[in-house]
């Protein structure tokens with residue numbers, strides 16, 4: 001069913017509705033998501049090289065972005081922690097480490113992201129802000145179908161559970177792309193779509209051939225043509241019917257006089 005209540009019928013469904021990120025409630029952040037506010041796992045990191053970057057997250061996220069820039073700040077929230085060794089390693093790499101929550105964004109006179117400030121009012125220079133929001137598969141519209149949603153093994157996220165072909169386990173329903181793999185990049189999502197398309201095509205083929213095999217035979221069983229042939233053989237010249245009546249030539253729809261004599265049928269040869 002579409003948003004405007006159009007009903008679309010389909011023999012199979014491939015769900016590719018992607019993810020929704022639960023973004024922090026910081027004014028202006030949502031509008032910059034995907035451009036200046038990034039997810040640490042996604043791959044447009046190269047465009048951020050040499051810029052001032054603030055990473056809200058963990059040791060490994062800081063290491064990843066340290067590959068790109070020397071102007072890096074790691075913001076640790078209450079639950080995040082670093083071992084002494086990790087802290088020493090990041091400090092040795094020139095990473096500034098702060099603790100706190102993002103309170104707001106700083107925008108320059110050109111409307112570009114210039115930084116963030118923490119709720120403690122500490123200023124953090126940042127042309128890119130990297131966050132790790134919880135991302136959830138957009139599958140509310142599948143409620144009631146029985147599709148399984150599972151937590152991701154490493155991320156604080158949820159995705160549709162599928163097998164290697166994208167099959168959800170619910171008859172006729174496949175899922176592909178980030179809806180079933182929250183870490184999928186675009187090529188990985190496209191490959192999953194291709195695998196699911198192949199599986200759906202095969203499933204339809206098997207289904208169609210099974211229907212054909214199960215259909216009543218059109219030869220070798222009882223049919224109209226066979227009935228006509230048996231009748232012709234059994235009754236011979238005594239065959240009756242509309243054609244016989246009309247062929248008597250007088251146009252009168254009377255029954256043939258020799259009908260129902262009870263003679264034994266003569267089968268040829």
Ligand SMILES: Cc1cc2nc3c(=O)[nH]c(=O)nc-3n(C[C@H](O)[C@H](O)[C@H](O)COP(=O)(O)OP(=O)(O)OC[C@H]3O[C@@H](n4cnc5c(N)ncnc54)[C@H](O)[C@@H]3O)c2cc1C
Pocket residue numbers: 016017018019033034035038039042043044045138141176177178179184185186187189
């Ligand atoms: C911020 C960000 C940056 C990224 N950068 C990169 C990158 O640089 N390189 C890279 O390879 N990958 C990147 N990715 C990942 C990439 O975007 C995904 O791998 C890819 O978009 C997944 O494709 P998809 O078709 O599964 O989902 P999507 O591209 O999310 O498409 C899902 C579509 O379904 C629609 N939809 C949802 N619900 C419904 C509904 N109920 N009815 C109808 N339509 C619906 C959505 O509107 C959307 O158009 C990035 C992701 C994010 C979030």
